[in-house]
Amino acid sequence: MRDALSKVLVSKDVFYTDVSTTKCVSSIRAEVSNVSAYIFLNKSISDPGFRSATYVIHAVGEDVHCPPINGNEIDLLVFRVDSKRELTDVLTCLKNCPLLKSKSKTLVVMKHIRTKTISGVFKTLWENGIFNSLITVQRDIGHVMDLYGWGAFSQSSRCGRVFTNYFHVGACANGTVLFDGDEASLQKFAETSFHSCSISVRVVDWPPFVIPETQNPPDRKNANYIGGFEVQLVKTIASYLNVELRFSVSEKDLNWGTLHENGTASGLYLALLEKSADIGISSLTFPPGYRFLDYGPIYYYEKLVWCVRSPPLMVSWKKLIIALNTIHWHFLVIIYVVASVLVWALSKRQEPGHSKKLGRCFTRTLADILGNPSALPKTTSLRVFFTFWLIFCFHTNLFYLTNLMSLLSKAVTEVEFATSDEILNSSLKLMFLSATKMYFTSDRTPNAFDKKVLGRWVDCPNLETCFAMTVQRGDSAICLPESFILYMGARYMPAPMSCLLRAEDTLVSYPVTMFMRKNLPLASKISQAAQRLSESGLLGAWRQMAFDTDSADFEQLSRPPEENSTVFSLKEFKPLFRCVIFGWVAATVAFILEHLIHQVISKYSTWKNAPPQY
Structure with a gap:
């Protein structure tokens, strides 16, 4: 008797009543399972080792409440069915329950079945993600049960593409198992060589995660990808597991799609649900219905940021002002006023012949600041002040220039x-990629920010159109992932576009992982390998390599490389010449006006002082 707590999964309310079959099932179970947690059969079996709670699953295709069992604790699944159709119905009932794990061993007990149907049973199990399986079939004569196995990852099985090469493992009568060969033939569950397997990877062309070799490949079901750090990740995993990769891409560009909570899906997620693809990559995160798929470790965090049309070039005369910031200008004005008043106060009492008018002091102090110092004062106090004032003016001029x-x-x-x-x-119109909408429409109650974004949401039909609306018309802002912006900015992003990359300007931050179809046989090994590669730091190096790889899909957005140096020409001095000419004109006008006023005043004084004539 086993002391371990046993759990029961039955596919019929009543198991076999004959003692011989019951003993055989118990013996086989004991041979293939050697850990403390199991799933057994109906508690009516006359074997104390099956003492446990019972969960009855009716093989009629009905919806079923999932038993409260952790699938990771399951070492053995036992199904009692009478036909392949009945097995399919049971597995359909359990498809959304966390019980069916590809690493679990499975025993299918069948009363009577034709030999040619056995391959179909193994195919049904494989299609539901179960590959560690044995089938027991009772003979028509006597109480003998035959055991059949199938090497899912053997060279002849070609990783689930050939099911007719099943083999006879042994037989059981009255609880005694007789093997055809070594007892180890029952332990062909944990295969380690996957050289005959191929994995289908569905992608979306999205650098630097996935970079295609050519634009619009002729065979989208067998495309070639030369770069991208997620492509490098799955290629390294495939090399480690010794499996073949096949990349495929949707006919529609940027077809991430979505996966709703009720299990309906589109795009890449639909390909995984329909099992037309095994793995999905391309900056994927957790959609509302992610429980319908398996997923790997989180290996990157992405964020969404805004991009708008670059603002126009600043007119040259404004550069004369922004050479110093506002604080510097305020400080300079205060120092100028204080210095002028101080010079006036000291000159008024101590400096004979020096400027004693406040207005003239302001003029001379301004000349000092502009690099045209006045005559050296005569008194010691003003000379000391004047020396430090000239040092301050020199450094201020140097800093400004x-x-x-x-x-x-x-x-x-x-x-x-x-x-x-x-x-x-x-x-501005707010342009978004349709796949990013789920970040603002999660199951939580949308906040004021989400409502504001969703209220002005405009789907981006394609990147070329959105870039044109943002750059040429200037009436839109586009929201894009930061990694894509950094990749595109070096070579393809339209020049008159700028993006807000500061952390405080981030709209949404989300984790990036890979998704796998439910019960993919190699899911656990793929996840373990991805976790080890993520922790090793290689993803950072691959990401940097991706930034140096050209993408064929975005050549239409390319721009000529910018030169590192800027040509310095006389055009840059046009504002200065304008200022000089304006100063000369103003000075000339002031001189003429002053001369005219002086002439008028002289004539008036002469007329006034002239003796009266009688």
Whole structure:
């Protein structure tokens, strides 16, 4: 008797009543299962080892309440069925229950079945993600049960593509199991060589995660991908497991699709649900109905940011102002006023012949700041002040001219949108990739931010159109993943586009993982390998390599490379020449006006002082 707590899964209310069959099932179970947690059969079996709770699953295709059993604790699944159709119905009932694990061993007990049907039973099990299986079939004569096995990953089985090469393992009578060969033939469950397997990977062309070799490949069911750090990840896993990879892509561009809570799906997720693909990659995260699929470890965190049309170039005269920031200008004005007043106060009492008018002091102090110092004062106190004042003016001029030359030698743009809130509060159209909508429509109650985004949501039909609306028309802002922006910005992103990449401007941050169809036989090994590669730090190196790989799908957005140096020409000095000419004109006009006023005043004084004539 086993001391371990046993759990029961039955596919019929009543098991076999004959003692011989019951003993055989118990003996086979004891041979193939050697850990403490099991799933057994009906408690009516006259074997104390089957003492446990019972969960009855009717093989009529009905909806069933999942038993409260953790599938990871299951070592053996036992099904009692009379036909392949009945087995299919039972598995259909359990398809959404966390019981069917590909690593679990499975024993199918069948009363009577024709030999040619055995291959169909193994195929049914394989299609439901069960490959560690044995079938027991009772002979028509006597109480003998034959055992059949099938090497799912053997060379002859070709990893689930050939089911007719099943083999006879042994026979059982009255609880005694007789093997055809070594007892180890019953333990062909844990295969380690997958050289005959191939894995279908469904992707969406999305650098730097997935980078295609050619644009619009002729065979989308067998495409070739040269780069992308997720492509490198699955290729490394395939090399480790010694399996073959087959990449496929949808006929529709950017067809991620979605997976709803009720199990309905579209795009890439639909391919996984329909088992036309084994693995899905391309910056995938958890959709609302992710429980209908298996998934690997989280190996990257992505975030969505805004991109808008780059603001226009700043007019040159503004560069004269922004060479110093607002604080510097305020500080300089205060120092200028204080210095002028101080010079006036000291000159008024101590400096004979020096400027004693406040207006003239302001003029001379301004000349000092502009690099044209006035005559050296005569008193000691003013000379000490004047010396430090000239040192301050020299450093201020040097700082200003350095910043000004830097601004004049490069293109400087106006700042239109500095934060994400300014974009949300603007009149721009908000363009989004349709696959990102689930980040704002989760099962939680949408907050005010989500409602604002969804209220102005506009689906992006394709990237080329969205870029045109953002760059050429300038009436839109597009929301894109940061990794895609960083990849595209180096070579393909339209030049007049800028993106808000600061952490505080992030709209949404989400984890990236790979998804697998439910009960993929190699799911556990793929997840373990992905976890080890993620922890090794190789993903960071592969991601950097992806940024250096060209993508054929985005050549239409390419732009000529920018030169590292900026040509410095006399055009940059046009504002300065304008200022000089304006100063000369203003000075000339002032001189003429002053001369005219002086002439008028002189004539008036002469007329006034002239003696009266009688």
